[in-house]
Every structure is written in structure tokens, then in C-alpha cells.
Amino acid sequence: MEAVPGAQAVSRALRVLRAVARTRSAGINLAQLVRDTSLNKPTVHRLVLALIAEGMVEQDPQSLRYFVGRECYVLGSIANERFGLGREAADAVARLARSSGDSAFFSIRSDVFAVCVLREDGDFPLKTHVLQPGTRHPLGVGAGSLAMLAAMDDAEVERCLLINDQQLKTAYSNFSVPMLRKEVALTRERGYSVNEGRVVRGSWGVAAAVRSPSGDVVGALSIAAVESRLQRDRQQEMGRQLQEEARHLEKHLAGAAAMRPEQKLKRIVRN
Structure with missing residues (x-):
């Protein structure tokens, strides 16, 4: 190039x-x-x-x-107007934090990375502080990031993994391309992703991807908690809740796109 x-x-x-x-x-x-x-x-x-x-x-x-x-x-406000994610995503995160008692997040895709943009804490006193707005990880690292990666087609998954391979080797010792391929397959089977403390020990997460009306991956909703609060049964419960909120957010995006046909949502601009 x-x-x-x-x-x-x-x-x-x-x-x-x-x-x-x-x-x-x-x-x-x-x-x-x-x-x-x-x-x-x-x-x-x-x-x-x-x-x-x-x-x-x-x-x-x-x-x-x-x-x-x-x-x-100013630029963020303009981007928010275009992608239609602002208030609806914030409301979804707030509902998840309130119902779960744990920390809830919305992350967006930025080419081969995932970036956390919203966080809301529930009322359970013991929290995990690993993920904050502005935190950026290669796709596949963390629950929300993995949910996004798994929602892409195989060719795009491989492109992302190829680009991020060296960074995974140097900065993320608990991750590898073969491991992430397996995690992508498991996430697709379940319909939601699970991170069992791979980023930081003891900090677990569950997430579901959000798509635009055109089918592109926009972002992911996720829940993070200490290990004892996200064992198998509760992973399934939170997974269902996250999927429901993701579908609700997708309906909002579809409605917003239908109202503004000249501005239909396309792939998130790659940074």
C-alpha cells in the first residue's frame, strides 16, 4: 500500500x-x-x-x-447523532447495572480494537475496576471485545487476529490466536461471550454483541463482576439479559435508520 x-x-x-x-x-x-x-x-x-x-x-x-x-x-456529539447510540445505549447500561448489581458497560468497535465508552456501577459493594471508559484492547481481549469478534464473519475474524497477533504475544500473555479462535467458536454456540479472568485474575465478564441494521458489528453490552458472582448459572442468566438488551438496542438503531434513510448506518469508521 x-x-x-x-x-x-x-x-x-x-x-x-x-x-x-x-x-x-x-x-x-x-x-x-x-x-x-x-x-x-x-x-x-x-x-x-x-x-x-x-x-x-x-x-x-x-x-x-x-x-x-x-x-x-463537539465531535463526539456529532458522531453520536450519526450512529444513534447515545441515550439508548446509556439506558441499556443503566438497566443492566441496576438489575445485576454489578458493573455494566458499552464498548464500540474501532477496526481491530474494542473501546469502552460507557460504564455504570450497580449497588453490589465489591466491584471490579479493570474496564473504564477509554480502555482499549485488541478484539477478543475481554468479554465485550470477544463478543464483537465472534459476531464477525470468519474472514474478518482472521484479519483482526492476524493484525493483532504480535500485540497479543507481547502484551497479553493469557491470549493467543489459536485460543481466541476456540473462544470465538464457543461464543457463537452460546450466543454470548464469557471472560473467566483472562485479562485480570478474579475479574470475570459476560457480553453480547450489538449490530447495526446493515449487519455490521457496532459494539457490545457487557457485565463484569468478581469471580464468585459469575459462575455458570449466573453466566447464563446474565447472558440472556445481555442478549435481550442487545436486541432492544438493535431495534432502536433500525428505527433510527428508517427515519433517516439518507444516513443509514454503515460500518463504524475505522480509526
């Missing part, structure tokens, strides 16, 4: 922006950005200044920490 001029700079700028976004309201300092992006300090400083100039990042004048800027909110 022919190289696109400036593509590396854009890719690095997005890496910096994502690192800022992962910290949410805590913000991040320059030294942390350098560590999290694996870029050198002058490059990170230059890119973060460019992002500030465009309103994508803001710096607190007292703490000097960096935060997501207002322009990100």
Missing part, C-alpha cells in the same frame, strides 16, 4: 489524544504521556501543543495536567 504523506504524524497525534482520554477527569502530565505513548518527550510535547491549538486537548494552568478538550465533545 502506498504511504500517505503525514500519516505517521496523524497516527502519533491520535496516540497522544487517546492517552489523554484514558485518564478521564484525572488528567495526565507530560512524563506520563511519554511513558504511555512510547514516544520521545520532544515529539509528545510538539503533538500535545498542536492538539491544544485545535481544541482537542486542554491544559490546566495550575496542575499543568492535560485533559480532553471541548472540541472532542
